[in-house]
Amino acid sequence: xxxxxxxxxxxxxxxxxxxxxPTKVSGFMxxxxxxxxxxxxxxxxxxxxxxxxxxxxxxxxxxxxxSKLAHSDNEPSVTKKQSTDDSTVVDKLESGEQVTxxxxxxxxxxxxxxxxxxxSAQSKDAKEGKSKKQRKRNDVLKNEKKExxxxxxxxxxxxxxxxxxxxxxxxxxxxxxxSHSLAERVRREKISERMKILQRLVPGCDKVTGKALMxxxxxxxxxxxQNQVEFLSMKLxxxxxxxxxxxxxxxxxxxxxxxxxxxxxSPLPSLQQCNPTQPTAFADTTTTTFxxxxxxxxxxxxxxxxxxxxxxPNVFSQDNGSLLWDVEDQRQxxxxxxxLNDNLCCFH
Amino acid sequence: xxxHHLNPSSLKSRFTTRFLRALTNINAQNPISSSSPREILQxxxxxxxxxxxxxxxxxxxxxxxxxxxxxKLRSRSWRQxxxxxxxxxxxxxxxxxxxxxAHERESKTTTGEEVGFGVQTDGLRELVPGGxxxxxxNLLDETxxxxxxxxxxxxxxxxxx
Numbered sequence: 001x002x003x004x005x006x007x008x009x010x011x012x013x014x015x016x017x018x019x020x021x022p023t024k025v026s027g028f029m030x031x032x033x034x035x036x037x038x039x040x041x042x043x044x045x046x047x048x049x050x051x052x053x054x055x056x057x058x059x060x061x062x063x064x065x066x067s068k069l070a071h072s073d074n075e076p077s078v079t080k081k082q083s084t085d086d087s088t089v090v091d092k093l094e095s096g097e098q099v100t101x102x103x104x105x106x107x108x109x110x111x112x113x114x115x116x117x118x119x120s121a122q123s124k125d126a127k128e129g130k131s132k133k134q135r136k137r138n139d140v141l142k143n144e145k146k147e148x149x150x151x152x153x154x155x156x157x158x159x160x161x162x163x164x165x166x167x168x169x170x171x172x173x174x175x176x177x178x179s180h181s182l183a184e185r186v187r188r189e190k191i192s193e194r195m196k197i198l199q200r201l202v203p204g205c206d207k208v209t210g211k212a213l214m215x216x217x218x219x220x221x222x223x224x225x226q227n228q229v230e231f232l233s234m235k236l237x238x239x240x241x242x243x244x245x246x247x248x249x250x251x252x253x254x255x256x257x258x259x260x261x262x263x264x265x266s267p268l269p270s271l272q273q274c275n276p277t278q279p280t281a282f283a284d285t286t287t288t289t290f291x292x293x294x295x296x297x298x299x300x301x302x303x304x305x306x307x308x309x310x311x312x313p314n315v316f317s318q319d320n321g322s323l324l325w326d327v328e329d330q331r332q333x334x335x336x337x338x339x340l341n342d343n344l345c346c347f348h
Numbered sequence: 349x350x351x352h353h354l355n356p357s358s359l360k361s362r363f364t365t366r367f368l369r370a371l372t373n374i375n376a377q378n379p380i381s382s383s384s385p386r387e388i389l390q391x392x393x394x395x396x397x398x399x400x401x402x403x404x405x406x407x408x409x410x411x412x413x414x415x416x417x418x419x420k421l422r423s424r425s426w427r428q429x430x431x432x433x434x435x436x437x438x439x440x441x442x443x444x445x446x447x448x449x450a451h452e453r454e455s456k457t458t459t460g461e462e463v464g465f466g467v468q469t470d471g472l473r474e475l476v477p478g479g480x481x482x483x484x485x486n487l488l489d490e491t492x493x494x495x496x497x498x499x500x501x502x503x504x505x506x507x508x509x
Contacts, residue, residue: 187485194488201495215468218491222475225498232505233399236371237391 359406360500366402367504374398397421403501413490416478 195214199205202221208214374394401421407414469487473479476491 190485191488194485194492197492198488198495201492212468215472218495219468219471219475222472222491222495222498225495225502226475228502229399229498229505230396232502233395234388234392236395236505236508238388 359497360504362406363402363497363500364504366406367399367508370398370402371395371508397424399501399505403497407493407497411490411493412482412486413477413479413494420477 195211198218199214202218205214205217205221208217374391400417404414404417404421409415409418469484472487472491473482476482476487476494479487479490482490
């Protein structure tokens, strides 16, 4: 009777395990079992990955089998622990499926455990084959997108919690191949993430599909940049040396942001003169703009001040100017409204 | 994003300070007397080195590529101005490192071919300083940062020239 009531449990795990698992996991967590803690890393992302649109299903099925594997791994330990503890724990943990279980269930549980592992192994194999086929069938672009999407979440998890945790657990369980594939997936996902970053950096790279072409584009871009640097240094070498005068150069630097120079110059010097610790007091609003001012290796006071006044506006008006401008405006408002400016001057 | 991503404004300003200082130094040390191509070439080399140096030092050895570039520049300046003994040391160091990197690269390219862009990554390795010893993940990461810095450099030089 008891065995019969327990029997559906493994199948539940294999077939419909999704809706059930989260609650169970929380139960395990309450138990404070280390193993369950380790594999609970897998669970939170699972509903998230399953819930979004259909097209992502291929990849998430792959993820599923890994999490399932984790489950089947951890099941034994949990049951063992349960058997050593009294039955109330069991009741608390699996309140949905089992109504009353006794401590005498241990060997039956062992049996079912072996069955669960078998089941999961079989289904794992089947699913793996399936997912592989599906993967092959998919075209490259789709595959890439899905992978990076699904894996990004996974990696976020991994970075939040110690990433070595789950991989090492895998390896210890004697599933070397799977851990390999897992590590490989993490690596691939890292690569695709970096590629995305690069895609954002390199102009015209977002139109190209395929990693190889993208890399070609990146190489071309880097080469062109290096050539440009060479060309510009050549130009600098050949132009009139009078141009290198500090004043002239600074004027050249200040040509662009002249319209805002007046408004910025007023709060800046006072801030730069005060203690380095004072800006950090309200650094939460202005971190991006403030750090450079303090990090400066000061050559000599006047020159540095000149430079800062000349450069900082210029820096802000560069490519990511809009964001920085916003921060700058905010800061100015903040300064002006709260009268911090005067305070800082007083401090000084 | 992550802590090792530099604040772009600070990087830019640091680079500009260094570069301007280097330019004025170059200008002060040997002002242009003639516009002979040889002299221009010499100046060009110095400016190029100054630009590279200021870029590498403004990153402050937090990045692999900047460390590699600094190492390169330092060994180069050593070679220019040092005794034979020092030169020997650097060359042996260099050989050892090259051996190591070649070995590492062998193991790395096998994994690179799995992904399907072994040839391209090799091309990238040559471009990014210190890229010989990196695996693909780091290589792409460093490339991204390197591109950022290069664009900064180009912008600054455009403004300065």
